[in-house]
């Protein structure tokens with residue numbers, strides 16, 4: 001088991017690592033495929049802003065009586081831009097910034113376009129201050145002659161926007177990676193839980209069943225040997241005694257095999273919601289009661305059946321006849337096995353929605369600490385007593401399984417030395 005779980009966790013670790021790598025690669029591809037379009041979109045947006053400032057400045061120059069440089073200065077200050085008015089020959093006529101360059105602008109790409117009557121764009125490092133600028137120039141009319149109006153903006157702002165975008169993408173990428181790896185890890189551990197529990201239950205069951213089977217088989221082999229020896233010695237009384245014990249051991253073996261087969265049948269059946277048979281509990285209880293009457297009377301117990309079902313109505317539950325019989329037989333068997341004096345009373349009632357079956361005895365009772373555990377497979381309060389009585393320790397687990405297949409519940413009330421009451425409630429079909 002240790003080796004198996006180690007191998008499983010190694011396998012899981014490799015799968016988790018592979019998953020993380022795939023998520024990382026996909027997220028990186030996704031982010032980098034976005035970076036190009038996003039930086040382009042940012043630059044486009046800035047060009048649009050510059051263009052609209054240039055158009056507005058051109059209109060303002062035309063309309064204002066103030067000196068050109070003052071008009072440009074006012075617009076540039078409010079927009080934190082540099083605006084230059086350039087004449088047809090490329091000389092600077094007015095500049096928003098006083099320390100602006102005064103060199104001839106005729107060869108600047110954006111100015112060339114604007115003087116040619118088109119909007120011009122460019123992005124380059126300025127020869128004057130060494131800062132990278134984004135330039136937009138539009139054609140305009142200066143003192144009756146055509147010229148160009150240029151707006152420029154340092155790209156540091158655009159770079160800051162891009163840097164913010166990179167960091168946000170990186171943070172989102174890391175968060176997505178953590179989240180997906182965490183989710184994968186959780187789902188791996190959760191998914192493996194029930195499997196290992198199931199695995200453990202199965203191993204426990206096989207160990208318990210083998211142990212239970214080994215005892216009567218060993219007993220039978222020993223008794224066969226004893227019978228042979230007693231027979232060789234001509235001891236008829238001993239042969240008879242051993243033969244009776246052999247009979248008891250083989251009966252035990254038989255009931256164990258029957259219970260194991262019942263258990264695998266009940267557990268292997270489909271859930272009732274997926275279309276199971278139904279049966280009339282009234283008939284099943286009546287038949288089982290009659291089957292057990294002789295045993296109860298031979299023990300000197302009061303044995304009664306009380307039916308509280310409206311006249312003419314049946315008590316149909318979602319159980320096959322075989323399963324319902326198994327349920328009732330096991331409860332009656334136990335009540336008669338663990339009761340030496342007093343009574344075993346059976347009561348079946350229906351309220352139109354559910355049937356309630358109660359089996360109440362005045363037997364040895366079950367200690368509070370064992371009351372939940374008696375429904376586990378192979379659990380017995382008193383192993384020797386149960387074995388002596390031919391019990392297998394599987395009866396109540398079969399009962400609980402059957403009840404849950406029928407969509408019902410089972411309750412137990414018990415007081416040591418006073419008796420036990422098992423109450424089964426099953427919904428009517």
Ligand code: ADP
Nearest residue numbers: 334335338374380381386391392393394395396
């Ligand atoms: P078993 O075959 O041993 O009776 P069950 O699964 O039917 O196995 O019951 C489990 C244990 O619960 C029994 O061994 C017994 O100790 C206890 N038990 C079940 N029914 C009763 C009862 N009516 N009165 C007292 N003890 C009971």
